[in-house]
Amino acid sequence: MTTSDDLGPTISVHLDRLLADRGMTLTELSQLAGVSTVNLSILKNGRAKAIRFTTLTALCEVLDCQPGDILGFQPRPKTVDLSDA
Amino acid sequence: MTAMTRKQRDPLQPLLTVVDFIFSGLVVVTVLGAGLAVFSRGVSIFGWSRTVPYSVCVPTDDSNFRATGITVEPGGLRPGTGASMQSASICLLHPTTGQAVALTIAQVTGFVLFAGAFYLVRRLLRDAAKNGLFTPDLARWLRALGWWLLAGEVIATIVVAAIRISLLNRMVNDRIGPGLWYGYLHGSWTVIFFGVGLITAARIMRVGSVMREDLEGTV
Numbered sequence: 087m088t089t090s091d092d093l094g095p096t097i098s099v100h101l102d103r104l105l106a107d108r109g110m111t112l113t114e115l116s117q118l119a120g121v122s123t124v125n126l127s128i129l130k131n132g133r134a135k136a137i138r139f140t141t142l143t144a145l146c147e148v149l150d151c152q153p154g155d156i157l158g159f160q161p162r163p164k165t166v167d168l169s170d171a
Numbered sequence: 172m173t174a175m176t177r178k179q180r181d182p183l184q185p186l187l188t189v190v191d192f193i194f195s196g197l198v199v200v201t202v203l204g205a206g207l208a209v210f211s212r213g214v215s216i217f218g219w220s221r222t223v224p225y226s227v228c229v230p231t232d233d234s235n236f237r238a239t240g241i242t243v244e245p246g247g248l249r250p251g252t253g254a255s256m257q258s259a260s261i262c263l264l265h266p267t268t269g270q271a272v273a274l275t276i277a278q279v280t281g282f283v284l285f286a287g288a289f290y291l292v293r294r295l296l297r298d299a300a301k302n303g304l305f306t307p308d309l310a311r312w313l314r315a316l317g318w319w320l321l322a323g324e325v326i327a328t329i330v331v332a333a334i335r336i337s338l339l340n341r342m343v344n345d346r347i348g349p350g351l352w353y354g355y356l357h358g359s360w361t362v363i364f365f366g367v368g369l370i371t372a373a374r375i376m377r378v379g380s381v382m383r384e385d386l387e388g389t390v
Contacts, residue, residue, distance in 0.1 A: 125390035135388030 098158040101130045104149050119144040182304070187296045194289050201286075217278045227274045228262035229338050252342040261342050270338060277334040280327040287323065291316040305376065305383040314373035321366030328358035 105115060112130065116123040121141055128134050129141075142153055149156070181187075201216075208216040231254075248254060254261045263270055295312035302308055332355035336347050 121390070128388070129390045133388065134390045135385050137390055141390055 096160060096162060098160055099129055099132060099134070100156060100158060101126070101145075104151060104155060108149060110149075115145070115148060118148045121145070183296050183300055186292070187300070190289060190292050190296060194293055197286060197289060217275045217282070227266040227270050227338060228260040229335055229342070230260045249342055249344060261339075263338065263342060270341070273334045273338060277331045280330055284320075284323045284327050287319055288316065291319055305379040307377065307380045310373045310376035310380055313369055313376055317366045317369030317371075317373055319366070320362050320369065324358045324362040324366065328356055332356050 105112065112123055112126050115121075116126050119126075119141075121144055125134075125141070129137065137157075142156070145151075145156060146153060204216040248261060251264055252261055253264050266274075291312065295309065295316060298312055299306075299309050332352060335355055336352060340346055
């Protein structure tokens with residue numbers, strides 16, 4: 087899932103893939119990490135606008151991964167400025 | 172007991188209670204006043220009563236009138252004008268409907284400003300109670316209230332001054348020239364200041380609403 091702003095998707099969240107790899111449910115992750123299922127659902131579905139370091143730390147500890155495994159950066163497609171042509 | 176464990180109070184409650192009480196009183200007094208003006212003699216509301224139009228009076232004991240420098244003397248008044256020492260005012264004894272309506276507008280302007288402000292405060296508080304604090308809607312209501320007070324006070328001051336000067340010029344021989352109008356152009360600086368403050372508060376609220384939205388999206 088990706089979070090998006092007015093200029094299109096940039097940061098993607100790979101929580102669903104990590105959960106599948108570890109055979110873990112969202113509820114189990116919630117209980118182990120101490121993060122509410124509501125917040126995890128917001129994060130998983132790409133509706134989060136920001137993530138706290140404490141949340142990221144808890145997720146990395148439970149999933150035994152690096153922040154880069156949870157989040158990914160997708161560059162915006164480059165646009166061509168035709169005004170100078 | 173720490174602040175964290177203390178029960179959170181409704182931040183809107185004090186003003187909501189007061190505004191509800193005053194707004195209810197305002198409605199009751201207006202309805203009763205209108206009823207008495209229709210059914211009783213000697214009672215008027217905004218210059219209108221069962222016996223309208225009886226007379227149109229402008230007070231002479233206030234600083235506005237003194238600023239004009241006009242003295243109320245028998246020779247200084249135009250025909251059809253009377254001076255009442257009891258109420259310290261001069262009156263058109265046989266006003267036209269237009270003059271009576273003009274006085275009503277002058278009297279009702281302040282009431283409309285006051286009642287409108289209370290209505291907006293009430294709507295603002297109801298919206299905040301329903302949709303929460305720090306919302307774009309609440310910022311809009313605050314801005315509306317601020318502009319209502321600011322523009323309303325300025326317009327009301329000009330309208331009331333213009334009507335009173337116009338009526339006075341029909342009552343006295345000495346004409347009140349534009350140079351003396353400033354005496355009647357004194358609105359409430361407190362209301363104007365409050366209006367500007369509310370417009371500023373609305374802008375702060377708009378910034379706050381964006382921050383709240385961001386905070387809600389933080390996990």
